[in-house]
Every structure is written in structure tokens, then in C-alpha cells.
Amino acid sequence: MMSQTKKLSIAFYWHMHQPVYQLSPEGDYLMAWVRLHAVKDYLDMVSIVKKFKNIKVNINLVPVLLDAFLDYGVKGAHDLHSRLTITPVEELRPEDKEFILNNFFDANYKTMIYSFTEYDRLYQKRQMGADININSFTKQEYSDLMALFNLVWFDPEYAKDYPSLKKLLKKGKNYTLEDRIAIIELQRDIIRRIIPEYIKFAKSGKVEFTTSPYYHPILPILLDINSIKISNKDGLPSDLDMKFDAKTQTVAALDRIEELLGVRPRGIWPSEHCVSPEELDMFKSIGVDWSISDEGILADSINCQFVRDFKGYIEDPYHLLKSYEYKNGLKMIFRNSMVSNLISFEYSNFDSKQAARDLYERIKVMQSKLLSSPDENHLLTIAMDGENCWENYPQDGNVFLNTLYKLIDDDESLETVLISDYIDREKHHKPLNRIKAGSWINRNFKLWIDEPVKNLAWQYLKNVRDDFCEFVKHNPNNPYIENARKEIFICEGSDWFWWYGEPNDSGRDNIFDYLFREHLKNVYIYLGLDVPEYLDNSLLSGNTKLSRYPKGEIQPEINGGGDDNSWLNAGCIDIPDGPVLKENKLFDRICFGYDKNNFYLRLYINKYILNNSDKKGIYQMYIYTRNSSKKHTLSPLRLINKTEDILPITKQKFHNEISIVVVDGSLKYVRLIKSIPNNLWVVQDSKQIKYVFDKAIDIQIPFDNLDIAHGENMEFVFVNAAIGLYDVFIPNEMLLNIYRD
Numbered sequence: 001m002m003s004q005t006k007k008l009s010i011a012f013y014w015h016m017h018q019p020v021y022q023l024s025p026e027g028d029y030l031m032a033w034v035r036l037h038a039v040k041d042y043l044d045m046v047s048i049v050k051k052f053k054n055i056k057v058n059i060n061l062v063p064v065l066l067d068a069f070l071d072y073g074v075k076g077a078h079d080l081h082s083r084l085t086i087t088p089v090e091e092l093r094p095e096d097k098e099f100i101l102n103n104f105f106d107a108n109y110k111t112m113i114y115s116f117t118e119y120d121r122l123y124q125k126r127q128m129g130a131d132i133n134i135n136s137f138t139k140q141e142y143s144d145l146m147a148l149f150n151l152v153w154f155d156p157e158y159a160k161d162y163p164s165l166k167k168l169l170k171k172g173k174n175y176t177l178e179d180r181i182a183i184i185e186l187q188r189d190i191i192r193r194i195i196p197e198y199i200k201f202a203k204s205g206k207v208e209f210t211t212s213p214y215y216h217p218i219l220p221i222l223l224d225i226n227s228i229k230i231s232n233k234d235g236l237p238s239d240l241d242m243k244f245d246a247k248t249q250t251v252a253a254l255d256r257i258e259e260l261l262g263v264r265p266r267g268i269w270p271s272e273h274c275v276s277p278e279e280l281d282m283f284k285s286i287g288v289d290w291s292i293s294d295e296g297i298l299a300d301s302i303n304c305q306f307v308r309d310f311k312g313y314i315e316d317p318y319h320l321l322k323s324y325e326y327k328n329g330l331k332m333i334f335r336n337s338m339v340s341n342l343i344s345f346e347y348s349n350f351d352s353k354q355a356a357r358d359l360y361e362r363i364k365v366m367q368s369k370l371l372s373s374p375d376e377n378h379l380l381t382i383a384m385d386g387e388n389c390w391e392n393y394p395q396d397g398n399v400f401l402n403t404l405y406k407l408i409d410d411d412e413s414l415e416t417v418l419i420s421d422y423i424d425r426e427k428h429h430k431p432l433n434r435i436k437a438g439s440w441i442n443r444n445f446k447l448w449i450d451e452p453v454k455n456l457a458w459q460y461l462k463n464v465r466d467d468f469c470e471f472v473k474h475n476p477n478n479p480y481i482e483n484a485r486k487e488i489f490i491c492e493g494s495d496w497f498w499w500y501g502e503p504n505d506s507g508r509d510n511i512f513d514y515l516f517r518e519h520l521k522n523v524y525i526y527l528g529l530d531v532p533e534y535l536d537n538s539l540l541s542g543n544t545k546l547s548r549y550p551k552g553e554i555q556p557e558i559n560g561g562g563d564d565n566s567w568l569n570a571g572c573i574d575i576p577d578g579p580v581l582k583e584n585k586l587f588d589r590i591c592f593g594y595d596k597n598n599f600y601l602r603l604y605i606n607k608y609i610l611n612n613s614d615k616k617g618i619y620q621m622y623i624y625t626r627n628s629s630k631k632h633t634l635s636p637l638r639l640i641n642k643t644e645d646i647l648p649i650t651k652q653k654f655h656n657e658i659s660i661v662v663v664d665g666s667l668k669y670v671r672l673i674k675s676i677p678n679n680l681w682v683v684q685d686s687k688q689i690k691y692v693f694d695k696a697i698d699i700q701i702p703f704d705n706l707d708i709a710h711g712e713n714m715e716f717v718f719v720n721a722a723i724g725l726y727d728v729f730i731p732n733e734m735l736l737n738i739y740r741d
Contacts, residue, residue: 008321008367009379009417010408011333013292014045014386015269017062017216019495021079022071023518029079030511034068036153038191040396041387042069044155047197048401049206052409056416058208059198059386060269062216063256064493066195073192082187085146085180089139097134100142101126104149108391112152118173119148140174147175150183155396162186195260202263208418210267211257213249217492218448220276220437221458222246227278228437228445236455237462242492246279249489251286266420267291269383271494273335274445276437280330290331290423292383293435295320296443298334300436312338317366321378323422325429332432333419335383337440339363344384347400348392356403367413377426379417448494453501456539457516461491463532464520471527484526487519500539505574513540550738554593556600560694567591567602573718573730587621590718590730594738599706599714601699605662619662624654625706625716632707635675639721652717652735656706657681660697667693672705703740713739 018037021029029035042065049055071077081103084096092100105113105123113119122145126132137145151169159166165186168179201207213219220228222242230236250268258264266289270279275293283291298320299305307315314320317336324332339362347355363380370378390397408414423429441447448454465488472481496516499506506512517535524531556566570593591602603621626634634653655675661668670691672684690700708714715737718730 005367005413006370006373006376006378007413007415008363008370009377009415009422010363011058011379011381011383011417011419011422012056013058013060013269013335013381013383013419015060015212015384016042016045016065016386017060017212018065018068019216019493020064020490020519021068021515022077023515024522028083029068029071029077030515031508032079032081034065035072035079035082035187035191036150037387038069038072038194039158039187040153040155041390043190043194043197044157044396044398045386046201046207048398048405049201051402052405054409054416055405056206056208056418058210058267058419060210060212061198061257062212063214063253063260064216066256066260069191069194073188073194076188081149082184085150086177086184088177089142092142094134097137097142100145101134101137104145107149107152111392111394111396116148116152116172118144119152122148143175143177143180144173147180147183150180150187154186155398157396157398158186158190162189199261202261205418208267208420209257209261209263210265210269210419211253212269212271213246214253214256215249215489215493216271216495217246217249217489218271218274218439218445218494218497219246219250219279219282220274221445221449222492223276223278223282225449227276230445230450232450232452232455234452234455235459236449237459240458240462240465242465245489245492247282247286249492250282250288254286254288272448273297273383273440274438274448275435277435280326280332280435281328284326284328284330288330290333290419292333292335292381292419294438294440294443295334295337296440297436297438298324300438300443301432301434308338312342313362313365314338314369317369318373318378319430321366321370321380322375323379323426323429324432326432326435331423331429332435333379333381333423335381335440339380339382340384343382344389348389348397352394352397352399353403356400356407359404360407363408363414375428377422379422379426381419447504448497451501453539454497457497457500460517460520460535460539461488464488464491464523464535467529468523468527471529475527478527480526480528484523487522487526490519491516503574509540510538513538550593553595553741554600555595556593556602556698558600558690558692558698558700560692560698561602561604561696567593569593570600570602571736587720592736592738594703594740596710596741597703599701599703599708599738601697601701603660603697603699605665605696620721621660622719622721623658623660623716624652624656624719625658625708625714626653626655627707627712627714629712633675633677635679635681637719638673638681639719650729658699658701660699662697667691667697670697670699672701708740710740713737 018034021031021034023030046057046059049057080099084092084100105126107113109123113123122141125136154165159169164182168183198209202209222240223246225236225240254265268283268288268291270291270293273293275291275297280291295306302319304319306320309315320334320336326332339359342359347359366380393400408416436443438444439447449458468484468488496512498504499509499512521531521535550569550571552569554566554569556570570591573590574588587603588606589604593600622639624637632655634655636653637650638657657673659671659673670686670689672686672689673681674684676682688702688705692698706714715735717735720730
């Protein structure tokens with residue numbers, strides 16, 4: 001007789017956060033992400049629970065985000081994008097048009113641009129070549145571009161609530177100024193609904209709201225940088241002395257959520273799941289009941305590494321499916337990072353229903369391993385960013401979430417819970433005698449400190465805060481002290497340090513740098529002091545990065561990655577890890593360039609493969625090229641899709657295929673294959689291709705071999721693949737191009 005399945009509790013925990021994008025409380029927002037995500041994620045991620053009898057969710061709100069809702073919905077705030085959207089096209093200045101062309105395509109190509117015919121046409125036109133400029137677009141095209149950019153960010157579900165939105169979506173082109181104004185007003189109406197709806201859900205018993213420190217600082221850094229592991233202290237202050245700030249921001253967050261929603265949060269989501277002993281003691285001292293971190297922190301804290309098989313299943317999930325009581329009495333839960341990363345980074349690449357079923361099956365496998373557990377209560381915590389991944393999913397993730405929630409709702413052996421309810425119900429939390437300081441990323445703090453540019457940013461902040469404290473000491477009754485203090489708190493937020501230095505690149509790092517320094521300047525302006533000249537100097541000036549496209553001709557050394565400067569003007573694409581499938585990625589970085597006669601490639605092998613002997617095997621990279629004049633025979637890709645999800649770029653045809661094969665960490669060959677009639681391919685003599693592999697793979701291919709004559713343009717794309725099954729296109733929405741003089 002089979003043992004009865006033990007009931008498994010699931011805590012879905014969605015984190016909602018945006019930093020401060022304003023220079024001052026009265027100014028426009030410099031980025032539009034609060035407004036765009038507000039019509040895509042913040043309300044429907046909560047309201048979806050109304051569809052299901054038993055589904056409950058936990059929502060973490062950073063207070064500064066709610067402040068922004070009030071700015072947009074009540075005060076009528078604008079960002080640069082919305083301000084331009086409601087401007088008559090005839091009044092657009094040349095710099096406005098430049099901004100529109102550079103910023104109004106900020107949407108996922110596959111799920112948001114491609115399905116709108118006119119938007120896709122405008123996108124392709126914008127990408128045609130370097131000679132495209134502001135005069136290449138008509139007044140109507142500018143109007144349509146602004147309208148469509150704003151429309152694609154609406155969650156499709158809102159078309160059911162707003163008939164006017166449905167009509168605007170259906171229109172597709174020829175949008176008027178009145179249409180654009182109506183679109184922005186629809187967005188404001190949705191934003192105005194968010195906080196009142198949150199209040200209703202807070203009382204419903206189906207949603208629990210928690211918070212993070214007010215401006216999302218990394219608390220362990222503020223509390224004591226000397227208690228966390230830092231390997232590079234160059235340029236870093238010896239001590240930040242910001243304990244007061246850490247506690248004040250946390251208490252202020254609890255107060256603000258209680259003020260706006262009517263319920264005081266019992267739990268705290270530490271920014272970026274960063275924890276330390278000092279932080280947990282501070283939480284307990286201000287009356288917080290529980291907090292959360294990542295499974296990696298738990299593993300280090302209890303000295304129990306979670307071993308997974310090749311499918312990602314934990315061999316023994318028991319310790320990860322328990323709640324804990326820290327030695328000071330604070331309760332702790334720890335998220336399953338594999339599940340969270342699958343939702344964040346992987347499942348969007350697959351059919352949404354299949355992905356939901358895969359996650360459900362993973363949950364059931366975990367549940368099946370609890371039969372030998374001595375306990376009755378077990379908690380699976382799925383905690384992650386609740387806003388940024390859904391734009392990569394079809395239908396904004398609605399199909400995925402509805403399918404997943406229904407599978408769980410229909411399964412009587414599973415339940416979703418509010419975390420505080422579970423904490424109260426579970427009377428025997430496992431003891432947690434120590435907590436290892438770290439974050440969800442690599443169990444350390446290197447994404448926010450411990451790097452030259454990040455350290456310099458902390459020094460800037462420390463200098464300003466010291467000047468502020470000295471002023472307050474001598475002028476304690478100055479009426480603008482709290483305004484200045486708020487500016488310091490804003491600058492303590494995690495986002496500035498996340499984007500400074502290596503390895504992250506927002507594509508808008510200059511804006512983040514500008515905002516950070518302007519808020520530091522505001523401290524002096526509020527206090528009537530002279531602003532130090534060093535705050536006029538960008539922190540990015542010493543952190544030059546290679547251009548995505550080549551800056552000009554190069555004549556590099558073909559030496560396999562030797563240290564030289566001959567590749568400095570090359571184009572460069574960094575290929576991010578898939579957190580779950582990073583071992584499938586062949587290269588970390590691709591550099592490319594040209595001279596009058598040759599096409600050059602430098603490919604940096606994924607260190608994960610080279611450093612793990614058990615990960616070695618057969619890896620392949622393909623470069624597909626064509627002459628943009630289309631004078632030659634073109635054939636379709638020779639690769640096989642893993643799923644039925646077809647990228648538009650896979651429908652393109654090409655003239656050449658360059659195949660690079662690495663076997664067990666060694667370069668097997670570089671081969672040129674050409675297209676011939678009837679959609680076939682034939683191997684060519686590759687003797688004129690020069691290549692060397694040492695630290696990287698350097699390749700030199702004569703343009704003549706690729707049938708690119710002087711004065712012709714070559715379009716190309718990189719494809720990471722394994723045994724003929726493609727993993728990823730680089731880039732996945734357009735072809736790269738270079739011109740042979």
C-alpha cells in the first residue's frame with residue numbers, strides 16, 4: 001500500500017521595485033519604467049487571484065514605487081516619453097526626434113514589436129543602416145511610433161476592461177494626437193486603480209503585502225562594510241557609518257505601507273535578498289516577524305549544499321522546504337532559486353502551457369521526496385522579481401500563470417499560502433544558529449561593491465553624507481535637513497551601484513550615473529552650500545566599454561586571444577548566462593571587425609566549460625552571412641528548433657554558413673559552407689580561413705570567400721547551437737551588418 005502524499009505549501013512571492021527616476025520631486029521622470037510596468041504588471045499580478053478559489057500570493061512593495069504611482073495617478077507626473085507622446089508632431093525638435101528613434105523601440109521584439117505590423121515595419125526601417133536619420137521618418141510615422149510604443153506595454157487583459165483601448169490596439173497605424181493623449185490617459189486611469197485595489201486585496205485574505213527598505217539599499221553594506229567579505233577595497237571608505245540610515249529606511253518603509261494600505265507588514269524582503277547577522281538583529285529590534293533570502297545563503301549557513309541532478313531536481317529538498325528561526329527569534333524562509341530562475345529566464349523560451357506543466361511536475365517531484373520527512377509541514381518558496389520577466393512571455397505571461405495556478409488550484413495535495421499565516425501555523429521552525437552574509441547572486445555583494453567604479457560611487461556618497469552630518473551638527477534647526485537627508489537615502493539605493501562598473505550594462509548607464517550625481521548635488525542645494533566640483537565628473541569616464549558595432553577598420557593580431565590592443569575598435573557582444581543552462585553557452589563574448597579585405601572574429605570560450613571537465617563535450621557556433629544585395633543563392637538555416645516557438649529571424653535565408661566546432665575544450669575545426677540552389681548547402685575549401693585558438697578563438701575570413709565585394713554590405717547573425725539544435729540567436733531580433741569599402 002502506497003504512502004499518502006504529504007501536503008506541500010507553496011508561497012508565491014512577487015517583488016515589485018523601481019528606483020527614483022526624477023531629478024527633483026517636481027521634475028519629469030527621466031525613464032518611463034514605472035509607468036510602463038504599471039500598465040503591464042503591478043495590478044494584474046495581484047488581481048489574477050480573483051480567478052481562482054484557493055490561490056493566494058505574497059507581494060513585496062518598495063515604498064518609492066507606490067510614491068511614483070501617486071505622482072503619476074494623482075499629481076499628473078510625466079516622464080520624458082509620455083511628455084513627448086502628447087506633444088504635437090509639428091512641435092517636435094530635432095533632439096526630440098532623435099530621442100524618439102533611440103528610445104521608443106524599448107520593447108521585446110518577439111513578444112511586443114513583431115506582432116504589430118506597423119511597429120515592426122518602423123523597427124526594421126530604423127535598423128536598416130547607419131544612414132537612417134531623423135529626416136528618414138514622416139510626421140505620421142513619428143506619431144505612430146509614439147502611439148505603438150505605449151500601446152504594446154499594456155497587458156492584453158486590459159483590452160477587456162477598456163473598449164477604447166481595444167479600438168486603439170486594432171487601429172494599428174495612422175494614430176492622431178488625440179489618440180496619443182487618450183493612450184496616456186488610459187495609462188493614468190490604470191495607475192490610479194492600483195493602490196485602491198491593493199487596499200481591497202490586503203483585507204481579502206488572498207494577498208499579503210510586505211516591504212523592503214524605502215529606497216532599496218543593500219542593508220549589510222550600510223550596516224557594516226567591514227563585516228562582509230570584500231576582496232578589492234581600492235577607493236572604498238574604511239567605514240560608511242550608515243547604521244542610522246539602514247534602520248531609518250526600514251522603519252520608514254513599514255510606516256509608509258501601513259499608511260497607504262492600512263496594514264503594517266510583518267515581513268521584510270531584504271533588497272536583493274542580501275542578509276547579514278547585523279541586519280537580522282536590526283529587523284528583530286524594530287518588530288519584524290520574518291524575512292527571506294536565497295537557498296545559497298541557507299546552504300552556507302547550515303553547511304548543507306543542495307545537490308541537483310542533470311534536470312535540476314534537488315536530491316534531498318527537505319532543508320529547503322522548511323521555515324527557520326534565527327537565534328534572535330526572527331523567522332526565516334529561503335527561496336528555491338532553480339524554480340525562480342526558470343520562471344525569470346528560461347520558461348519564456350518555451351510554449352507557456354508546457355512550461356507551466358513542467359514547473360508543476362517539478363513541484364510534484366519535490367513533494368514526492370517528502371514521504372520520508374519526519375515533519376508534516378513543508379514550504380516551497382518561489383520568490384522573484386514580479387515585473388521584468390513577463391515581457392518576454394507571450395500574452396505578458398498570462399497563459400503561463402493561469403495554467404500554473406489552475407494546476408495547483410485543482411490539486412488537493414498542494415496549497416498556496418500567505419507567508420505570515422504559514423509562519424503562525426508552523427510551531428516547530430528549524431533552528432538557524434548562524435546566517436552567512438551574502439546575496440542571491442554568487443552569495444556575495446560583488447554586484448554592488450568590491451569593484452573600482454562601484455567603490456568610487458560609495459566614496460562619493462560617503463563624502464556627501466559626511467558633509468551633510470557636519471552641517472546638521474552646526475545647523476540642527478535648518479528646515480531643509482529632511483529634504484537633504486531624503487536625497488542621501490535615494491543615493492543609497494541598490495540600483496546605482498548595480499549599473500556602475502562591471503559586469504552589468506543597462507544600455508542607459510549614463511542616465512543612472514547622471515541621476516546619482518544630481519541627487520548628491522541636491523543635498524548641497526537644499527542646504528545652501530556650494531556643490532563640490534568633483535560631482536560634475538562622471539564616474540563612467542574611466543570605465544570605457546567597447547562599442548557594439550566596430551568603430552572603424554581593424555587589423556588585429558590573429559594570436560588566439562593574446563594581450564594586445566589590436567581589437568580595441570572591434571564590435572563586441574557580451575553573451576549573458578542563462579542561470580540554469582549556462583553550460584550550454586559556448587562563448588562569453590564575441591568581438592567582430594573588418595578591414596578592406598577581411599572579416600575578423602574573436603570568440604571567448606565560456607570559462608564554465610573550460611573549468612569543469614564534466615561539462616566538456618561537443619559545442620557549436622554558427623555564423624550565417626549574406627550579401628544584402630541578394631545577388632546570390634540563399635538557403636534557409638540548417639538548424640532544428642527545440643520547440644514550436646518560432647523566432648522571426650529563423651525565417652531568414654543566407655548565403656554562407658561558418659561552422660565552429662569545439663570538442664572537449666579544443667577547437668575541432670572552422671568550416672565554410674555555401675548555399676546552392678534548391679535550398680541546399682555544400683562544404684567549401686576553407687584553406688584561406690586563418691584561425692588560432694589559445695585563450696580565445698581568433699578567425700580571419702577573406703571577404704572574397706564570403707562573396708562580399710568592395711562597396712557591398714554583409715548581413716550576419718550568430719547562432720549558439722549543439723548538435724544542430726539551436727539554443728540562442730545573437731542578436732535574436734535583427735541582423736548585424738558591416739560595409740566593405
